[in-house]
Amino acid sequence: MANITLAIPDDLHKKMKKHSEIRWSEVVRRAIKERMDDLELMDGIAGRSLLREDQAEFLAGKVKARASAKFLKK
Numbered sequence: 001m002a003n004i005t006l007a008i009p010d011d012l013h014k015k016m017k018k019h020s021e022i023r024w025s026e027v028v029r030r031a032i033k034e035r036m037d038d039l040e041l042m043d044g045i046a047g048r049s050l051l052r053e054d055q056a057e058f059l060a061g062k063v064k065a066r067a068s069a070k071f072l073k074k
Contacts, residue, residue: 006028008016016024049056 016022046056051059
C-alpha cells in the first residue's frame with residue numbers, strides 16, 4: 001500500500017488529537033475512495049456524452065447557478 005503525507009492547519013490538528021480514538025488515516029482513505037468513485041462515475045458519463053465541451057460547460061454553469069440560488073434561499 002502506498003503512503004501519502006499531507007499538511008493540515010495546526011488548529012485542526014489540535015482538534016483531531018482530542019479524538020485519538022478515531023483512526024484518521026481511515027477517515028482520509030474513505031474520503032479519497034469516495035471522491036475517486038465519484039470521478040470515475042463522472043468520467044464514464046462524460047465519455048458517453050454527445051455534448052461538445054462548450055455545451056457541457058454552458059449546462060454546468062446553469063446547474064451551478066440554480067444550485068447556488070436554491071442554497072442561498074435556505
